[in-house]
Amino acid sequence: MTLYTLLSCLIEGFGNKETKSSQAVLGTNLYNAFFNLLKRDLRLAFRHKSEILNPLFFFVIVVTLFPLGISPEKQVLAEIGPGIIWVAALLASMLSLDSLFRSDFEDGTLELMLLSEYPLPILILAKIVAHWLITGFPIIIFSPLLGTVMFLSNEAIETLMITLLLGTPILSLIGAIGMALVVALKRGGMLLSLLVLPLYIPVLIFSSNAVGSSMAGLSISGQLYFLAAFLIFCLTLAPIATSAALRVSLE
Amino acid sequence: MMKAIMKFIYQFASPKHFYRLSGKIIPWFAWLAAILLIAGSIDGLFIAPVDYQQGDSYRIIFIHVPAAWMSMFIYMVMATSGAIALIWKIKLADVIASSSAPIGAAFTFLALVTGSIWGKPMWGAWWVWDARLTSELILLFLYLGYMALESAIEDPRAAARACAILAIVGVINIPIIHYSVEWWNTLHQGATVTKLDKPSIHISMLIPLLLMALGFKLYYAAVVLMRARNKVLVTEQNNRWVKEIIG
Numbered sequence: 001m002t003l004y005t006l007l008s009c010l011i012e013g014f015g016n017k018e019t020k021s022s023q024a025v026l027g028t029n030l031y032n033a034f035f036n037l038l039k040r041d042l043r044l045a046f047r048h049k050s051e052i053l054n055p056l057f058f059f060v061i062v063v064t065l066f067p068l069g070i071s072p073e074k075q076v077l078a079e080i081g082p083g084i085i086w087v088a089a090l091l092a093s094m095l096s097l098d099s100l101f102r103s104d105f106e107d108g109t110l111e112l113m114l115l116s117e118y119p120l121p122i123l124i125l126a127k128i129v130a131h132w133l134i135t136g137f138p139i140i141i142f143s144p145l146l147g148t149v150m151f152l153s154n155e156a157i158e159t160l161m162i163t164l165l166l167g168t169p170i171l172s173l174i175g176a177i178g179m180a181l182v183v184a185l186k187r188g189g190m191l192l193s194l195l196v197l198p199l200y201i202p203v204l205i206f207s208s209n210a211v212g213s214s215m216a217g218l219s220i221s222g223q224l225y226f227l228a229a230f231l232i233f234c235l236t237l238a239p240i241a242t243s244a245a246l247r248v249s250l251e
Numbered sequence: 252m253m254k255a256i257m258k259f260i261y262q263f264a265s266p267k268h269f270y271r272l273s274g275k276i277i278p279w280f281a282w283l284a285a286i287l288l289i290a291g292s293i294d295g296l297f298i299a300p301v302d303y304q305q306g307d308s309y310r311i312i313f314i315h316v317p318a319a320w321m322s323m324f325i326y327m328v329m330a331t332s333g334a335i336a337l338i339w340k341i342k343l344a345d346v347i348a349s350s351s352a353p354i355g356a357a358f359t360f361l362a363l364v365t366g367s368i369w370g371k372p373m374w375g376a377w378w379v380w381d382a383r384l385t386s387e388l389i390l391l392f393l394y395l396g397y398m399a400l401e402s403a404i405e406d407p408r409a410a411a412r413a414c415a416i417l418a419i420v421g422v423i424n425i426p427i428i429h430y431s432v433e434w435w436n437t438l439h440q441g442a443t444v445t446k447l448d449k450p451s452i453h454i455s456m457l458i459p460l461l462l463m464a465l466g467f468k469l470y471y472a473a474v475v476l477m478r479a480r481n482k483v484l485v486t487e488q489n490n491r492w493v494k495e496i497i498g
Contacts, residue, residue: 181417194395198396199424201428205431205432241419245416249413
């Protein structure tokens, strides 16, 4: 039984349609596998809305804690705001990584993916894209609100959104490697942060610096170029490392 | 030809051969390391001239710099032997990688501590968020993550493979992290060891530094081989040659 039959069972099952014949299954290509897996993950997330909402709430709450803990003054918050919003985004993305592989690992879907005829990195990429759409994208939508609360200027909020757009996919991609390494462990949560957070540092440095620079009216193209380059780099290599790690974890 | 080479390597890397050979090599490494470290310390602490700017407190570099070099070198060793273990399935490479991790972490810690002691009279503070100290700290986190992952996975084979992947991912990221931290902030004086650009280190200071660096390397080699020998004995404890040795 290929992955595709399994997925089409799942997807068509939700739509109450008949399952496709095996003839059609054999005729499908990688492109379909990618998008079907993506659709399936998104559909699952929309069935469990907490998977989408919880990282977002976490993100908002963490940012709210800082004015309470430090000072509500405009000057202070505008100074530390970019860093805080980015650290909160980092933590929200990391804590949501569990949903990337955990349930699929527990019900055996992941094992079927490993056995399927399609190249694993492409399937992994579909899951990572879905994870980003579920956890990273809502953060981007909500970031202007938090930027306003932290007294960032309009240009800075614009930059914040661009850096989040370039940076959060990197977090999902790198996080997937770490998650794949700890997925088979019972208490992987703490370990995951130890593995993943050091690798997030370049993203944090360049993103929050870009937002701070645009507050000061400086050019930010250098930082954005770096983020874009790092995104491409991770996009090409992270799925491969993730599949290697998954093969070790599921041995 | 390739086949013959691989056969030689596999034979050489067999636990039994490794155990015998390393037993012969370790004393050489250990004695050479001891001699070099003593010579380097005497040269560095008493003979090398006083720095015109930093006075005598610069002398800590004879520990700090070799330790920092070793911290990076050992991570490279771990990633390389991890890759060897993944590609050619040589078990010994896994043993070397996992024996190296605590030593590397110790050198990283030593580099951090000596850096901060040096920083106290130089910068007037125990810790400065300087680029190289910060990347050294991140390197320590990478080592700790590696060791934590290794101890979290029960099956040693799976742990070794997972750690190999982590080390390779880490080694690809280290330059990126290093340069982003460097770009972020730098108060540290630039590297002065390369003789190509000025200002560079004077030869009377370079000699003890190199003696110490070589001593540190040989010390690492001796210790990693000792640790690897112990691990080999544990993993091969059911084989006859081990029982013969232990008696």
